[in-house]
Amino acid sequence: MVDGSNLAWISSASRAAGGRPSFAVLEQGVAALQRRYPNRDVHVVIDATLRHDVVEKERAAVQAAIDARRVVQPPAGTEGRGDALVVDIANAVDGVIVSNDNFAPLQPANPWLRTFGRMLGATLSQGVWVFSSRVPPLNSGGRYKP
Numbered sequence: 580m581v582d583g584s585n586l587a588w589i590s591s592a593s594r595a596a597g598g599r600p601s602f603a604v605l606e607q608g609v610a611a612l613q614r615r616y617p618n619r620d621v622h623v624v625i626d627a628t629l630r631h632d633v634v635e636k637e638r639a640a641v642q643a644a645i646d647a648r649r650v651v652q653p654p655a656g657t658e659g660r661g662d663a664l665v666v667d668i669a670n671a672v673d674g675v676i677v678s679n680d681n682f683a684p685l686q687p688a689n690p691w692l693r694t695f696g697r698m699l700g701a702t703l704s705q706g707v708w709v710f711s712s713r714v715p716p717l718n719s720g721g722r723y724k725p
Contacts (some may be wrong), residue, residue: 580668581609581677582668583650584661589679589703592683600629602637602644608701611708612677622668623650624722626661666692677701693717 586608587600605623613621623667643724644650653664666685669676676692677699686692693714700713 580665580672580674580676581612581621581623582661582665582676582680583609584629585628585660585678585680586701587625589701592638592660599634600632602629602633602641604703606640606644608703608708612710615708615710620672620674622674624661624665624668625652627651627652627655669697675699677710683715686715686717 583605584600586597587602587605589608589623590601590604605625609621609623613619625641625645630638630645633641641650645652651664653660657663662680662682662685665676665678666682666689668674670689670691675697679700682689682692691697695714698713698715699710702709702711
């Protein structure tokens with residue numbers, strides 16, 4: 580279960596610095612994940628905003644992936660947006676989430692998020708993708724505010 584929007588931001592400058600996510604980086608990460616785990620189904624969820632956040636030349640590729648159902652988006656108005664759909668699909672298929680997100684607002688309703696073996700972090704180092712087991716920090720409380 581890939582948090583596609585999270586992976587798309589991996590190699591860019593921070594949002595605060597005006598960086599942009601890259602759909603090409605996301606596709607490279609998914610391909611690396613599929614090579615590492617060839618017998619596993621890979622679901623990719625992106626936020627509805629991703630196709631608007633990427634550079635203009637990548638927008639058609641994002642739309643083509645949506646149309647081909649290689650990536651999915653949450654329905655409009657979904658509480659928790661893409662993060663909630665990532666968690667819901669992973670829960671439904673007893674899957675592993677690939678993300679560097681902590682999903683803190685969703686932890687109270689989904690305590691399995693902090694179970695060892697349910698999340699992998701993703702790192703891109705000089706063109707090499709590394710996927711490492713991780714347990715996100717404990718949620719500090721609060722409710723998701725879409």
